[in-house]
Amino acid sequence: SQKIEQNSEALNIQEGKTATLTCNYTNYSPAYLQWYRQDPGRGPVFLLLIRENEKEKRKERLKVTFDTTLKQSLFHITASQPADSATYLCALDIKAAGNKLTFGGGTRVLVKP
């Protein structure tokens, strides 16, 4: 069956360090992969979208990589700040299911000052 896996354990990181989150998938061949941030009691907020033919994408302190051979995306937050503390979700399109977006379980990040 199709599966998207994100580390369910919270990631505790010191301010100023780089946080790296993983998103692994099986039995998919997604054309697009998206990353979202969600704060408690709020809806997810879009961060980055990367296409299957793109290896890397950056936006300010954020960087996403997409390795279709390893079936993995890495999400990096450089020079992390306490305000980056949130849950981060990856989402993939499933072509076989009419291109609906499927989300991983999310990884909670806690940046300590």
Next chain:
Amino acid sequence: KAGVTQTPRYLIKTRGQQVTLSCSPISGHRSVSWYQQTPGQGLQFLFEYFSETQRNKGNFPGRFSGRQFSNSRSEMNVSTLELGDSALYLCASSLDSPSNQPQHFGDGTRLSIL
């Protein structure tokens, strides 16, 4: 530009009742998707509407239904509520296909079933 608006923000119902949730997308967005979020199952896709037509559907029972109006506003309805329907219901809008475009989410409706 106003964001996605969901009403109501909180709702308490009892088993067996039905409920209607509303979503106003960003102006100009024609695609509206609905999701259910629970601590155990995460964010799960319910259905997507585009130009008043259901374009995609998740694996939820027929008690969950939706519709979209000509102004792109959308509603979802859950009938014969069960305790397990307690969740945060989120809607998201985009210009077109949710798979290749950023989804703009509302802050959801928190539904509690007693």
